[in-house]
Amino acid sequence: MRLLSLTLKSMRQRKAGVALTIFTVALSVFLLLGVERVRTDARQGFASTVSGTDLLVGARSGPVTLLLYAIFHVGEATNNITWKSYQDIRSMPEVAWTVPLSLGDSHRGFRVTGTTSDFFVHYHYGRGNALAFARGRPFSDLYDAVIGSEVARQLHYKVGDRIVLSHGLGGANLASHADKPFRISGVLSPTGTPVDASIAVSLEAIEAIHVDWHSGIRLPGMEASADQARHMDLTPKAITATLVGLHSRLSAFAVQSAINDYPEEPLLAVLPGVALGELWHLVGTAESALRVVSAMVLLVGMSGMLTALLGMLGERRREMAVLRAVGASTKAVFALLVMESTLLTVAGMAAGVLLLDAITAIAHNYLLATLGLVIDQSPAPGEWPLLVLVLALGSLAGCIPGWIAYRRSLADGLQVRL
Amino acid sequence: MARGQTLFLHGPSGSGKSTLLGLLAGVLAPSSGDVHILDASFGSMSAAVRDRFRANHLGYIFQQFNLLPFLTPVENVLLGCAWSAERSKRAGGTHARMVEEAQRLLAALGLGAHIWSRAKTGELSVGQQQRVAAARALMGGPELLLADEPTSALDASSRDAFLKLLLDECGLHGTSVVFVSHDMALARHFDRSVALASVPQES
Numbered sequence: 001m002r003l004l005s006l007t008l009k010s011m012r013q014r015k016a017g018v019a020l021t022i023f024t025v026a027l028s029v030f031l032l033l034g035v036e037r038v039r040t041d042a043r044q045g046f047a048s049t050v051s052g053t054d055l056l057v058g059a060r061s062g063p064v065t066l067l068l069y070a071i072f073h074v075g076e077a078t079n080n081i082t083w084k085s086y087q088d089i090r091s092m093p094e095v096a097w098t099v100p101l102s103l104g105d106s107h108r109g110f111r112v113t114g115t116t117s118d119f120f121v122h123y124h125y126g127r128g129n130a131l132a133f134a135r136g137r138p139f140s141d142l143y144d145a146v147i148g149s150e151v152a153r154q155l156h157y158k159v160g161d162r163i164v165l166s167h168g169l170g171g172a173n174l175a176s177h178a179d180k181p182f183r184i185s186g187v188l189s190p191t192g193t194p195v196d197a198s199i200a201v202s203l204e205a206i207e208a209i210h211v212d213w214h215s216g217i218r219l220p221g222m223e224a225s226a227d228q229a230r231h232m233d234l235t236p237k238a239i240t241a242t243l244v245g246l247h248s249r250l251s252a253f254a255v256q257s258a259i260n261d262y263p264e265e266p267l268l269a270v271l272p273g274v275a276l277g278e279l280w281h282l283v284g285t286a287e288s289a290l291r292v293v294s295a296m297v298l299l300v301g302m303s304g305m306l307t308a309l310l311g312m313l314g315e316r317r318r319e320m321a322v323l324r325a326v327g328a329s330t331k332a333v334f335a336l337l338v339m340e341s342t343l344l345t346v347a348g349m350a351a352g353v354l355l356l357d358a359i360t361a362i363a364h365n366y367l368l369a370t371l372g373l374v375i376d377q378s379p380a381p382g383e384w385p386l387l388v389l390v391l392a393l394g395s396l397a398g399c400i401p402g403w404i405a406y407r408r409s410l411a412d413g414l415q416v417r418l
Numbered sequence: 419m420a421r422g423q424t425l426f427l428h429g430p431s432g433s434g435k436s437t438l439l440g441l442l443a444g445v446l447a448p449s450s451g452d453v454h455i456l457d458a459s460f461g462s463m464s465a466a467v468r469d470r471f472r473a474n475h476l477g478y479i480f481q482q483f484n485l486l487p488f489l490t491p492v493e494n495v496l497l498g499c500a501w502s503a504e505r506s507k508r509a510g511g512t513h514a515r516m517v518e519e520a521q522r523l524l525a526a527l528g529l530g531a532h533i534w535s536r537a538k539t540g541e542l543s544v545g546q547q548q549r550v551a552a553a554r555a556l557m558g559g560p561e562l563l564l565a566d567e568p569t570s571a572l573d574a575s576s577r578d579a580f581l582k583l584l585l586d587e588c589g590l591h592g593t594s595v596v597f598v599s600h601d602m603a604l605a606r607h608f609d610r611s612v613a614l615a616s617v618p619q620e621s
Contacts, residue, residue, distance in 0.1 A: 002500060006489075013488030322484040326554065327473025327501040329466060 003332065007340050010319060017312050018344065024308040025348020028301030029390055030355045033383050035297050037356070039290040040380035045126065046280055049193045050243070050272040052124035053099075054252050057081065057089060057259055058241035060266035063275040064282070070101055070241035071272070072194050072279075073111040076169060077103060080238035085265055089244065092258070094251040097122050099243040102206045102236060105165045105177070110151045112165055112199045114206030114239070120146075122245055125193045135159050136186030139202050142230055144185035150196040152187045159184050163199075165209060177209040180226045190368045204234040244269070298386075302393055305348070309341045309397040316340070317401070338398035345394025349387060353379075421561070424585060424595040426605045429614030435598045436481075438614065439564050442596060443478055444468045456561050473502040477555030477593070479565040483547050487540025491529065491550045494539050495520035498557030505558025523553040527583050544571040545580075552584055559591035566598050574603075581607050 011018045050056070050071055058066040059079030068074040090098045099122050102114030113119075117138045120131050136159040139146055147157055157163070161184045167175045182201060190196055208229040224232065246252060252271060259269035280287075320333045328336075360375045367375055429435050440446035441453050444460045452461035456475055460468060472478075477498065485494045496516060499505035509519045524534050527549040533542070539550055548571055555563055568584075569577040585607060588595050597608060605611040 009488055009493075010486070319486060322486055323497070325478060325480065325484055326497045327469065329469045329473075329501065331466075332501065 003336050003339060006323075007336060007343065010316065011340065011343070014312070014315065017315065021308040021312045021344050022348045022351055025305045025345055025390075025394065026351035026355055028305045029349050029352025029387070030359075031297045032294075032301050032386055032390070033352065033356050033379070034359075035290065035294045036382050036386060037360070037375060037380050039287060039294060040382055041375050042290070043280065043287060044380075045192050046283075047273065047276050048126050049276060050123070051126065052122070052128055052245065053243045053272050054246040054249060055244040055256055055259070055269045056241060056272050056275070057244055057267060057269045060268045063268070063270040064279050066241065066268055066270055067272070067275040067279055069103065073103070073198060077240045079266075080240055081242065081267065082238050082265060083236050085262065085267060086239055086242055088262070088264075089242065089259060092255060094246050094248070094255050095244055096247045097245040099123060100203055100236075100239040101241045101243065102203055102238075103240040104169065105167055105206065105209070106169050107151075107163055107165050107199055108155060110148075110155075110197055110199055111169065112145075112201060112206075114203045114236075115200055116203060119200060122243065123195070125191050125195070129191070131191065131195065132189040134187045134189040136184070139185050139200070139205075141183070141185070142202065142205055142208060142234075143180060143182045143226065144201070144205075145182040146186040146188060146200040147184055148188050148196040148198050148200075149190040151199060157184055157187070159187060165199075165201075167210075167213070180209045180229065190365075192368055203236050203239070207234040207236050208232070302390070305345070305390070305394065306397050309344060309394060310400060312340075312344065334399075334402040337402040338395055341398030342391070342395045345391055345397075348394075349390055353387075421594055422589070422592045423610065424588070424597065424608045426608035426611040427596060427598045427614060428600055428602055428605065428611065431600065433614045435600075435614055436566055439478075439566050439596065439598055442562075443476055443564055444472055470502075474504045475561045477557070477560035477563040479551050479555045479563070479568040481566045481568070481570065483551035485539045485547055485550055485554070487538065489539055491524060491534035491537070491539050491542065491546075491553075492517060492520045494550050495523060495553045495557050498554040502558065505560065507558075509558040520553065520557060523556055523587070524550065526587055527553050528580065529553070545576060548572065549580065552580075556584075556587055556591070556593070560593060563588055563593050563595045564598075565595065567600070568597075569599065569601070569604070577604075578607075 056066060056070060058070055059077060059081055061078050065075065065078075069077050086098070086100060089095060097118060099115060099118050103111060105112040105114075120133075120138050124130055133146075134149065134152075136146070138144075145163060151157065162181045163184065164181050165177045167177060182205070188195065208226075211229050211232055211234070212224045244255070246255060256269040256271065259267050316337070320337070323336070324330070324333055364375055427435060427438070437446065441448055442455060444453070444455075444463075447460075452459055454460075458471060460471075463471060486497070489497070499509050499516065506516060509516045521531065521534070525531065529546060529549045533546060534550075539547065542550065548568060552565075552568060555565070565584075569581060572580055581604060585595065587593075595608070597604070
């Protein structure tokens with residue numbers, strides 16, 4: 001207690017130096033934890049692009065391929081699932097819900113997903129977040145469309161605007177579905193997932209715009225107007241993929257193998273988490289790069305912190321000598337120095353963590369909207385070992401001058417000049 | 419040297435006055451021979467035991483005072499017995515009693531309450547700091563006071579007055595004094611006077 005009050009009084013005397021040291025430590029901690037948090041959250045965000053979905057089912061291909069075209073909207077499906085197969089899956093007793101996905105059309109580079117309004121209920125991302133509407137509502141009319149935040153941002157669309165979908169996913173000569181324009185009924189909030197860059201319409205709408213098409217070409221003489229299409233049978237013949245939710249996660253493997261062995265057509269069911277993990281391995285170099293950055297930040301941050309702490313403690317050499325001269329033991333002097341560096345480190349760590357929390361809170365929405373990066377306010381698990389490391393290094397920094405004071409003969413202290 | 423005696427040690431610069439004090443205080447180790455002080459032998463003690471011995475039995479006034487500028491004068495005086503249970507007990511035992519004793523010592527050495535109650539030690543004049551340093555060395559009535567030219571910063575008249583107060587205070591506790599200075603004019607205040615050239619490297 002006596003040592004603590006001495007340390008505090010001594011630190012009060014050196015306010016500027018103390019503030020600077022704490023600031024340096026805080027910056028190091030901020031950078032260290034910041035990089036770690038971005039790294040973790042980038043992976044987390046990726047791994048939880050789809051959460052709450054137990055199985056992803058598509059035509060038989062590879063798990064990563066299925067994930068790429070069904071969720072990330074990269075590449076094209078090789079095959080579809082027939083409507084009957086979809087109904088069979090839907091009626092399996094273990095299945096709680098299904099969300100069909102029908103892909104193949106686009107609008108100015110953004111993919112269109114044909115689905116049901118269940119999509120807005122069951123598609124979860126991150127830690128179980130459901131999709132939210134920034135403006136407007138889910139589609140209710142046949143020719144309603146819901147657009148992702150990125151679509152709205154880049155094309156400056158708002159609720160009520162009319163858009164025309166194109167047949168196919170890109171390329172030079174896209175045939176357009178100009179005869180059946182859509183009205184934007186809602187804009188989704190940013191999610192940091194591929195949903196941001198997609199447009200959702202109803203399955204029936206997909207059917208309606210293709211009602212007079214066959215094998216990718218519009219059939220001459222069979223044209224149906226937008227209103228005529230409303231009265232036709234719009235039950236889909238096929239969908240691209242489906243999200244499946246189960247009553248119990250325990251039955252996932254059983255349902256998965258049942259679907260994989262489905263006799264009427266070759267299907268593939270994958271656990272999204274597993275497939276995402278495989279995909280992350282492919283794009284994992286980005287994470288490795290961040291790890292390297294993290295290591296460099298650690299090195300620079302720690303050496304900055306040590307320099308500041310050692311400089312601060314060097315100033316106290318004379319003070320230590322005085323204390324030794326009035327009878328303080330070497331142990332007491334050692335304890336005093338370690339206590340000071342520990343106090344400075346803890347204060348710096350607290351300041352760094354607060355700084356990080358403040359900045360993530362402020363930048364959260366901006367990062368999500370512009371980079372699609374979800375930075376979590378809660379600490380990543382990897383941050384705790386880092387904090388322990390910082391604390392250990394900080395205390396260790398006090399041991400160095402402590403050890404010097406320990407080694408230095410007392411006579412040296414007595415002859416310190418003013 | 420008998421208990422309660424005062425000894426004046428003089429000699430030209432570089433004659434080893436400070437070295438002798440260092441040996442007496444146990445901060446320097448003799449290259450040969452041994453130091454016997456207050457019925458104890460430094461040669462047979464470990465460094466930690468020597469530290470405790472010094473904290474318990476010796477008061478040391480440094481040439482440069484060695485005060486902590488960020489503490490108040492009273493806090494600086496309290497440092498004198500901060501690492502010794504024995505001296506804390508002699509200075510009153512409880513914190514409040516020790517503060518009282520520190521204030522009494524400062525007053526006895528000529529530092530009025532109006533000075534030490536307001537300023538930090540670093541803001542005092544050199545002469546005032548010298549008095550704080552002396553009070554710290556005397557805190558808790560050590561058996562032996564070692565003083566290394568503590569009056570070097572004072573003018574002749576205040577020097578004699580200060581020395582008188584210091585020696586009176588030592589007399590109160592029966593503290594022996596070894597006082598080092600090159601100023602022969604001070605010798606008359608002491609029981610004995612020794613020129614260093616004739617002092618063997620053992621006390």
